Amino acid sequence: MGAIGGGTWHFIKGARNSPYGERFRGGMNAMRSRGPIIGGNFAVWGGMFSTFECVLKGIRQKEDPWNSIGSGAITGGMLAARGGWKAASVSAVFGGVLLALIEGVGIAMSRAFAQQPPAIAPPPAQQ
Numbered sequence: 602m603g604a605i606g607g608g609t610w611h612f613i614k615g616a617r618n619s620p621y622g623e624r625f626r627g628g629m630n631a632m633r634s635r636g637p638i639i640g641g642n643f644a645v646w647g648g649m650f651s652t653f654e655c656v657l658k659g660i661r662q663k664e665d666p667w668n669s670i671g672s673g674a675i676t677g678g679m680l681a682a683r684g685g686w687k688a689a690s691v692s693a694v695f696g697g698v699l700l701a702l703i704e705g706v707g708i709a710m711s712r713a714f715a716q717q718p719p720a721i722a723p724p725p726a727q728q
Contacts, residue, residue, distance in 0.1 A: 607639035608632050649676045666704040673700030 615631020616624040653672035658664055677696025681688045 604636070604640060604643075607643070608636060611635040611639070646676060646680065649679060666701075666708065669704050670697050670700045673697050 612628040612632040614628075616628030618631075619627025650672050653675045654668050657668040657671050661668065674693045674697030677699075678689045678693030681692035
């Protein structure tokens with residue numbers, strides 16, 4: 602997800618900022634230069650998220666969507682902590698809300714596409 606999205610984004614950005622006739626090469630250069638940075642950022646976010654999710658699962662002794670929501674909030678706050686309390690709290694709220702939306706869509710999709718149990722016929726009427 603990070604490689605495809607980041608690569609596409611930086612290719613388009615590099616192509617737009619390159620002179621006519623050099624757009625493909627400019628897009629490839631921008632993608633090649635920014636790719637490792639995007640990959641590193643994505644890896645740090647994913648590692649912190651997984652760590653906090655495992656910690657919450659261990660503390661709570663439950664495996665439910667609240668672990669993901671909480672770990673998204675903690676990860677967002679920790680990554681923005683260098684910017685101060687205000688930036689950390691805004692990022693924490695944003696991370697929690699984003700993960701809540703992702704978990705909500707996942708739950709809705711699993712319910713929508715879950716196999717319905719077979720219909721049970723009513724018992725025959727007794728006379």
